[in-house]
Amino acid sequence: MVVSDNNKYVKLRNLQQKFASTLPERLNLIQTAWLNSQGTPDNSELFTDLLRQVHSLAGSAGTFNFFRLGDVAKELELLLKEYQHGSLPEAVTTVRRLLQQLVALAEQGHEQPKTELITDDSAEIEYLSNQQAVIYVLEDDEDIAAESFRQLIHFGYQVVTFNSVSDFKHAIYQQIPDALLIDIQLVEGEFAGTEAVADVCKTLQLNIPSIFISQHQSWQHRLSAMRVGGQGYITKPIDFDQLADQLEILTGRKQGSRYRILIVDDTVLLAEHYATILQCAGMDTEIINDPGHLLDVLPNFRPDLILMDLYMNGSTGIEAAQVIRQHGSYTNLPIVYLSTESELEQQLNALRAGGDDFLQKPIDDNHLVAAVSTKAKRFRELNSLMNCDGLTGLLNHISFKLALEREIAQTYRYHEGFTLAMLDIDHFKLVNDHYGHLVGDRVIKGLGRLLSHRLRKGDIAARYGGEEFALILPNTPESVAKRLLDELREVFAKIAFAHAHGTFHATFSVGIASCPPYKNVHSLIEAADQALYQAKRTGRNQVHIAADNR
Incomplete structure (x- = not known):
């Protein structure tokens, strides 16, 4: 769900207040x-814990508008790293001074944000593309209007038809549709449609x-459509398959579902902040505060990108990434690190x-929204x-087999x-023989x-x-699947x-089988295929x- 502007600012303000309330304890x-590690930087366990806490503060303070506090924490982190690798005479005094500054800055409270979050309406439309799009049809030929509606x-559109310009204008001023x-040419005039738009x-x-x-193919009619912003021009009789293709593009349906972003960060408030910002941009998010749960979440959430902190308690982001890459299914999944780390060699x-x-x-x-959305896209x-x-945009044969294996597991x-449902277009060879392979491809694409x-x-x-298709219908009994497919x-x-x-x-036939009782890919597909054969034969x-066939 996209977070509204009002809810967004309320949530971000609450997170900022929570962060401020945790500062005294964190600084303590x-x-x-x-104090416990002072003078013993070679004690790796104590000093590593100190560095992790300072690193976490340096990385999160700026996000909640404690910019100067974050800068001081970063300065402290760099000083502690130098101190760890060789005792500096002035280090102890400088650390004390920086700690005092952190306490003073925490008491002063947050600063004004440097920039306002830009909410991109076009991005929101892209990610909301699975909602039912509203199409207004202005056509004075009742038969064409009725067929367009049907x-x-x-294809899942909400369609409203009008046979007069006045009715069309009245409606559009009340509710703006997704496409027109x-x-x-209408009864009001040869170019009444373009003039109305x-x-x-x-x-x-x-x-x-x-x-x-x-009904005209003249340059003048096409030009009139272009000059009022027409993005498509179809001559009568209407090829509804061609029309559906163009509407998919215009309404954003080609964009697919919202991007899914998995956030891995052991700083809870920071992870929630990132999630809120990405949700405002129309993305779905899931938060993991313990990287040990990654392999449990990945198969179910199926992210388009992992946004991961570099330094976390228990394991680093580098270690977590290497564990993820051990699995062949995730070798191409983008992993984006977040860290205060400024050394180029460490980043590399x-x-x-x-x-x-x-x-x-x-x-x-x-910047976060732009970087994440670009890589997810x-x-x-x-x-x-x-x-x-390539023709339908659905999963191909190999990808489907892998998806089926995952679903069984x-x-x-x-x-x-x-x-599982196996579908086959009826008499498809006759379609190709009578109308040609291009028309046959359009039938496949239409299904x-x-x-x-x-x-x-x-x-x-x-x-x-x-001409054969396959469907996986999770948590769906055979009786419900049959009703849906009918x-x-x-x-x-x-x-x-x-x-x-x-x-x-055209029509199609269907055979369905369920898991359980069929327990593996081979037996499940074979059972559905046999049911499909029976549907064809009868x-x-x-x-x-x-x-029914057992």
Whole structure:
């Protein structure tokens, strides 16, 4: 969930107050640690604990607007490191002075923030792309308007149609939709559609993503659409598959789900601050204060990036990264370190050990959002190229098999079952033979789009091969899976696919099996395939359950 501006500032202020309230105790612990280790810097355990506490304070103070306190803590940290490697005559006196400064600065309270957090509306739209998009259709031909309504709701859009410019304008001033589908020529005039959009955008002082439809292919009509911000132009009869492609881009559905960021930091308040800032930018976060829990959280949360402190109690960020990299599933997962460490050689050592970037504490909130979102986006893009089918954007065959193995392991670990469904488009060879392979590809893409938009969060969809698809439905009994797939099957049968001489409809058949009772990848797929064969053999366009065949 995206944190609202009001809630964001309340939460950040509360975290700042909590940090301020902990300062007296933290400074007292640092002074005690210094007294216990004074004169014995070679006592690694005592002195390492002192350094860790000072490092933590130096890294977190600036985040909560205690900038000067953070600078003094950093100065103290560097002095203690020098003292550890060779006794400095003036070190003891300087340490005492710096400790006194820390106490005085803590009593003075926080300073004014150096920058305000920028909330990027476009970023929020990108991450909220899975919400149901609202499409306004302005079309005075009742048949075209009705068909547009029927086709677009199949893909999960909320559609509102208007047959007059006045009704359209009245509605849009009440609620701004995610995109517009506008006929250029209406009963009000040859260019009434483009003129209506121009008026609305001028009044609202914004550009609404728009696709124009027309029976004309002339340069003048296309130019009129472009001049009012039209980002798409489709000639009649409408190819709804092409329209769905363009709407996916305009409404942000191509962007995918919100980025998932795993924060690993043993400073609780600092981790909560980072989480709040990233949530404000539209990302989902999970916090781990003990790196020992990493391997338990990673399989379930499936992050797009790990944001990890370099120095933590129990293990360093470098050690944690090396443990993560032992697992083949996480070799490409971005790991970004956070630390006050300023020595270039230490930063390079951290990167050589499996890190991807190094951010220095305290980090500006906007810098944090930009750095994290950029790397998470790049990871998503590369991951998609490696793991997803190029035509549909769903998981490819290999990635699906790996996902199925993980789901089976999770089932027996947490005692939660799931259902596997194998789908196959009916008479697909005839589609290719009659209409050509390009049209056949559009049918495959259409089913992929339907699965992407209509499945539930947590469901996994893949193109298994050719015209065959596979679904993993977690925590879903066979009876519920059958009902869900029957609904998808009925919707798909209503989608119109265009060819040279008109439109046609396609159907698919489904076989499902569950885990348990099937306990491994081979037996589960074989059972679902056998159920699919039965669905094909008994008439197609239906769902069969493997249990029915045992």
